[in-house]
Amino acid sequence: MYLSIIENDRKYIAETYNRFQVAFEKGKGSLLYDVDGKRYIDLASGVAVNIFGVGDDEWKKAVIDQLNNIQHTSNLYYSKPQTELARILCERTGMKKVFFVNTGAEANETAIKAVRKYSYNKYGEGRNAIITLENSFHGRTMGALSATGQPNYHVGFGPMLGGFVYTPANDIEKLKEAVKNNKCCAMMLEFIQGEGGLNMLTEEYIKAAAQLCKENDILFIADEVQTGNGRTGKLYAYMHYGLEPDVITTAKGLGAGLPIGATILGEKLKDVFTLGSHGSTFGGNPVCAAGAISVMNRLTDELFAEVTEKGEFIKNELKGAKGVKSVCGMGLMVGIETDAPPADVAKKAVENGVLVLTAKTKVRLLPPLNIPFDVLKEAVELLKQTIAECSQNL
Numbered sequence: 001m002y003l004s005i006i007e008n009d010r011k012y013i014a015e016t017y018n019r020f021q022v023a024f025e026k027g028k029g030s031l032l033y034d035v036d037g038k039r040y041i042d043l044a045s046g047v048a049v050n051i052f053g054v055g056d057d058e059w060k061k062a063v064i065d066q067l068n069n070i071q072h073t074s075n076l077y078y079s080k081p082q083t084e085l086a087r088i089l090c091e092r093t094g095m096k097k098v099f100f101v102n103t104g105a106e107a108n109e110t111a112i113k114a115v116r117k118y119s120y121n122k123y124g125e126g127r128n129a130i131i132t133l134e135n136s137f138h139g140r141t142m143g144a145l146s147a148t149g150q151p152n153y154h155v156g157f158g159p160m161l162g163g164f165v166y167t168p169a170n171d172i173e174k175l176k177e178a179v180k181n182n183k184c185c186a187m188m189l190e191f192i193q194g195e196g197g198l199n200m201l202t203e204e205y206i207k208a209a210a211q212l213c214k215e216n217d218i219l220f221i222a223d224e225v226q227t228g229n230g231r232t233g234k235l236y237a238y239m240h241y242g243l244e245p246d247v248i249t250t251a252k253g254l255g256a257g258l259p260i261g262a263t264i265l266g267e268k269l270k271d272v273f274t275l276g277s278h279g280s281t282f283g284g285n286p287v288c289a290a291g292a293i294s295v296m297n298r299l300t301d302e303l304f305a306e307v308t309e310k311g312e313f314i315k316n317e318l319k320g321a322k323g324v325k326s327v328c329g330m331g332l333m334v335g336i337e338t339d340a341p342p343a344d345v346a347k348k349a350v351e352n353g354v355l356v357l358t359a360k361t362k363v364r365l366l367p368p369l370n371i372p373f374d375v376l377k378e379a380v381e382l383l384k385q386t387i388a389e390c391s392q393n394l
């Protein structure tokens with residue numbers, strides 16, 4: 001079974017993914033089963049996507065009900081699920097309007113277009129630089145890739161889209177210089193850099209960045225593709241810092257397993273797009289939107305308290321454990337520095353029946369937000385054993 005899947009993957013699929021040697025067949029909640037029937041506990045959620053795990057009944061019902069009504073209409077017509085989801089997103093963030101897309105990269109593409117258009121409308125040509133951070137990750141399409149401050153992702157795909165200025169995270173002086181030396185229209189950042197290594201921005205830095213934006217009419221784009229939708233213990237990570245972004249981009253967990261993304265626009269940007277100035281065929285697809293509505297309705301303060309508690313539990317368990325150098329993160333977005341290379345730990349963890357991710361120099365955990373405590377305990381115990389095992393073999 002595995003041989004034919006792996007052989008055909010190698011033969012027919014473009015070789016961009018360094019896959020674990022597993023193919024899943026089914027699952028329920030935080031438990032997955034591979035094609036041989038082996039059980040795994042999921043601490044990865046399909047990279048922060050399956051926030052209510054696999055085969056969640058409530059989400060499935062919302063999706064299937066919509067599927068039974070109509071699967072797609074195009075954006076030439078009004079859509080009840082799409083409109084309802086937009087209303088919920090605006091009401092819960094205080095933002096004004098939403099543009100729906102299908103992925104995180106597209107949400108950021110839309111944000112890039114929106115901020116440039118705002119600046120063009122108000123200041124004319126030329127004020128179009130966007131500050132992003134070193135080690136950031138904003139997606140793989142050409143605009144989002146250009147925004148991504150990791151030169152290794154750019155190699156061979158140049159020229160990048162112009163107008164991006166990369167600055168080191170948590171260095172306020174460098175940020176001020178970047179603002180001074182460029183005609184900036186926006187700044188885009190992740191509060192915790194996910195793909196870039198689970199790097200936390202300091203509260204001081206975030207507040208200084210927001211202040212600089214305010215003073216200079218620079219638009220603040222919060223890339224909440226990974227940190228959003230309850231992941232860090234609040235609906236969106238910016239809510240930890242009492243700021244008001246001008247744009248929130250999100251995707252991943254919003255659809256709980258179906259592709260949907262949103263670019264959520266604040267007061268300054270609410271009218272920036274005009275008829276025909278932007279569009280998407282699939283954006284806000286009714287089935288994905290119906291699923292997302294059910295997701296949003298379950299992202300409650302009660303759940304956020306649970307997310308925070310589970311995150312603290314993971315960190316407390318791992319701090320000082322054998323083979324663990326440090327632990328960081330917020331809510332159910334956790335990074336672990338290990339003595340052994342993170343890729344080795346992740347590989348061994350899969351063998352031991354726990355799914356984890358890596359992010360540069362760290363092992364990264366993004367469990368389903370509703371993972372039951374007893375399942376989480378079992379997974380953390382297995383992970384501790386795995387890390388200890390890997391450090392012993394160094």
Ligand SMILES: *Cc1c(COP(=O)(O)O)cnc(C)c1O
Pocket residue numbers: 102103104105106108137138139140190194195223224225226227251252
């Ligand atoms: C995953 C991610 C993206 C890209 O999302 P896709 O859906 O893969 O296009 C963008 N920004 C951040 C912060 C991400 O984690």
